[in-house]
Amino acid sequence: MSLYDEDVASGSNGVLTVANGTAIYDDPRLLGSLSLTRQDSFMVQEVEEEVTVQAPIISEYNHQIRPLLDAIDRLRLLNVMKEGIQLPTIVVVGDQSSGKSSVLESLAGISLPRSQGICTRVPLIMRLQSHRSPTPELHLEYSGKQVPVEESHIAAAINLATDEIAGNGKGISNTPLTLVVKKAGVPDLTMVDLPGITRVPVHGQPENIYEQIRDTIMEYITPEESIILNVLSATVDFSTCESIRMSQIVDKTGERTIAVVTKADRAPEELLEKVSADDVNIGLGYVCVRNRIGDESYEEARREEARLFQTDPHLSRIDKSIVGVPVLAQKLVEIQERIIARCLPVMVKTITDKLNANVSELEKMPKVLTSVADALTAFMRIIGAAKESLRKLLLRGEFDEYPDDRTKHGTARLVEMLNEFSIELHNSEETEPTKDFLVEEIKVLEDAKGIGLPNFLPRNAFLRILQKKVDHISIMPIEFAQNIWNYIDKVVTSVLTRHSEIYYQLKGSTKRAAHNLVEKMREQSINRVKEIVQMEKLTDYTCNPDYMSEWTKLMTQQENFIRNVNSILNKSYGTPRVSLEGFGDIEVEHLRQHPNVMQQAFDLKMRMTAYWKIVLKRLVDSMALHLQYSVHNLVNNDIEEIVNEMMEPDGRGIERMLVESPAISGKREKLKKSIKLLKESKDVVAKIMDRIAGYDD
Numbered sequence: 001m002s003l004y005d006e007d008v009a010s011g012s013n014g015v016l017t018v019a020n021g022t023a024i025y026d027d028p029r030l031l032g033s034l035s036l037t038r039q040d041s042f043m044v045q046e047v048e049e050e051v052t053v054q055a056p057i058i059s060e061y062n063h064q065i066r067p068l069l070d071a072i073d074r075l076r077l078l079n080v081m082k083e084g085i086q087l088p089t090i091v092v093v094g095d096q097s098s099g100k101s102s103v104l105e106s107l108a109g110i111s112l113p114r115s116q117g118i119c120t121r122v123p124l125i126m127r128l129q130s131h132r133s134p135t136p137e138l139h140l141e142y143s144g145k146q147v148p149v150e151e152s153h154i155a156a157a158i159n160l161a162t163d164e165i166a167g168n169g170k171g172i173s174n175t176p177l178t179l180v181v182k183k184a185g186v187p188d189l190t191m192v193d194l195p196g197i198t199r200v201p202v203h204g205q206p207e208n209i210y211e212q213i214r215d216t217i218m219e220y221i222t223p224e225e226s227i228i229l230n231v232l233s234a235t236v237d238f239s240t241c242e243s244i245r246m247s248q249i250v251d252k253t254g255e256r257t258i259a260v261v262t263k264a265d266r267a268p269e270e271l272l273e274k275v276s277a278d279d280v281n282i283g284l285g286y287v288c289v290r291n292r293i294g295d296e297s298y299e300e301a302r303r304e305e306a307r308l309f310q311t312d313p314h315l316s317r318i319d320k321s322i323v324g325v326p327v328l329a330q331k332l333v334e335i336q337e338r339i340i341a342r343c344l345p346v347m348v349k350t351i352t353d354k355l356n357a358n359v360s361e362l363e364k365m366p367k368v369l370t371s372v373a374d375a376l377t378a379f380m381r382i383i384g385a386a387k388e389s390l391r392k393l394l395l396r397g398e399f400d401e402y403p404d405d406r407t408k409h410g411t412a413r414l415v416e417m418l419n420e421f422s423i424e425l426h427n428s429e430e431t432e433p434t435k436d437f438l439v440e441e442i443k444v445l446e447d448a449k450g451i452g453l454p455n456f457l458p459r460n461a462f463l464r465i466l467q468k469k470v471d472h473i474s475i476m477p478i479e480f481a482q483n484i485w486n487y488i489d490k491v492v493t494s495v496l497t498r499h500s501e502i503y504y505q506l507k508g509s510t511k512r513a514a515h516n517l518v519e520k521m522r523e524q525s526i527n528r529v530k531e532i533v534q535m536e537k538l539t540d541y542t543c544n545p546d547y548m549s550e551w552t553k554l555m556t557q558q559e560n561f562i563r564n565v566n567s568i569l570n571k572s573y574g575t576p577r578v579s580l581e582g583f584g585d586i587e588v589e590h591l592r593q594h595p596n597v598m599q600q601a602f603d604l605k606m607r608m609t610a611y612w613k614i615v616l617k618r619l620v621d622s623m624a625l626h627l628q629y630s631v632h633n634l635v636n637n638d639i640e641e642i643v644n645e646m647m648e649p650d651g652r653g654i655e656r657m658l659v660e661s662p663a664i665s666g667k668r669e670k671l672k673k674s675i676k677l678l679k680e681s682k683d684v685v686a687k688i689m690d691r692i693a694g695y696d697d
Helices: 066-077 100-108 151-166 209-221 242-250 271-277 298-311 325-364 372-396 410-426 439-447 459-473 475-500 504-538 546-555 558-569 589-593 598-636 638-646 649-658 662-696
Strands: 008-010 015-019 022-026 089-094 124-130 137-142 145-149 177-183 189-193 226-233 257-262 286-288 577-580 584-587
Touching: 066 124, 066 189, 066 325, 066 662, 089 100, 089 209, 089 242, 089 325, 100 124, 100 189, 100 257, 100 298, 100 325, 137 151, 145 151, 151 177, 189 325, 209 226, 209 242, 226 242, 226 325, 257 271, 257 325, 271 286, 286 325, 298 325, 325 662, 372 410, 372 475, 372 504, 372 598, 372 638, 410 475, 410 598, 439 459, 439 598, 459 475, 459 504, 459 598, 475 504, 475 598, 504 598, 504 638, 546 598, 558 577, 558 589, 558 598, 598 638
Parallel strands: 089 189, 089 226, 124 177, 226 257, 257 286
Antiparallel strands: 008 015, 015 022, 124 189, 137 145, 137 177, 577 584
């Protein structure tokens, strides 16, 4: 069942009913003080006789609804909003001199501060509670204290509290001041009154007073849980009101906005047209009221208001369901009930989720270390976690810890770098193959001449060419290794830093130790790469059958090549060229002077061509295997050397972990306070939800 019937607000002594647009008051306490046509009730729109006395507004929650508002007020007192949990709130806004204070005075039955310029300089949380006792109880809550106040001194007390919060002068503050009014006949409402909007600073106000007020108002009216009570003067064009412009920014459809039109007696002629046209999208409707004038009592003001809307030729045409402070009070009570009922389940879930998240985060934080043994255990846990992360990134190719950071996807990046190295290596020929063909081979063969049988290829000639080619590319494997270790250094440092970030005092030393380890591994790796290169220069050997098959294939062109060269060179015109598969069109003019060694040079060239392919592939393979082996050792074995470096004499390096960082200790305390607040808030909403469940039963 609904906790509150939208059409009826009842109290222990009286009922105000809104039915078919008619406001009906029924309260046995009022019968003796009203001149009525009937003794049991009266309908405002049918009042024909003069009303001699008007009772206070009586529009209160029943015993089932009051606890809801108490729970919200308790959550507000706990300041649960700082946890990002928004509370359902009626926020009162209006331009300066719109009559905002008069409306609140009429609802609360008390006198608020009055002055030229801004009256409200801090957010004023007004908690109105219908009270059975004939003696009102009022107090202010601010700066962690509760100050009882006499009703006759409330305006002065608010001014004093405001000065304490916002300072003397005319500046404003975002720190709220709470006014609790327990008084017979007031509606059960909680509202937040905000400073009136002014664009021009007066003497004593900061130059940016408009911006300060705007920011405060936007902070309060932006949450979806806020109901905007927009106070408008009947004497102005609604569309020009700054408060309307602000509310339309956050509530474009007006579904969270109700408008109160004040000073109806000053501009009655066009008021009906204004509220009927609704040019400014007021989704929750309008209520037109008459402000209290001069020294009128609140009873006199309500009596004059009823007479005005009954007798004025213009105002009497306005539907009685949208006129009068009593109707405003009833509407606000109903709206407040609906927004609380709508928001409460969401608040319960939000508080629970936030509490669980904070408890989980606190549990994940490092425990406070009290001994070197604790510190060493924690540090070994860091190293273990870092090793597992590095295994994932550099060995297994699992990137769940860095799904979006491709620079940390180690195995993939290492393969990319290896492929780039291979391509660069295979594209590293020192000369254009179609120019100076066989020149180097002929030169080396002539230098290697000796006494012996003809047509034997001297091995030292082959080695000289091989060594020259290896020298030409020797820097490339070293540069590749340097790049690999630069990358590994970044990954290792990043992973270790992430796993040790909760111990800020270790960050620098851990990073330094990781870098030192990588540098040590880099030096060993570079030396190994140099050995691999030197081995290729030392001798010519392979058991790969591709060498023989490739050389044999190339040599099938030898006879035809030599014949074509000799034939072309015998001609005296054109540029002599011969086509050779695998090399292209070759210029051969320079071979005219070396007919006797051409055959041997061709053979040497083809042997080196076949063997060089083996050398390049072997270099890539060797680098790949060496890389994998080095990374494996680093991750699984060598990384624990970091522990040795951190263990300075007597363990003082690890002892630094015993000093917790201010950021971590601050975060820990913040989480503890947040958890305490959220637990208290959860208890508040749990009790009210249990009570609601009891109503349903």
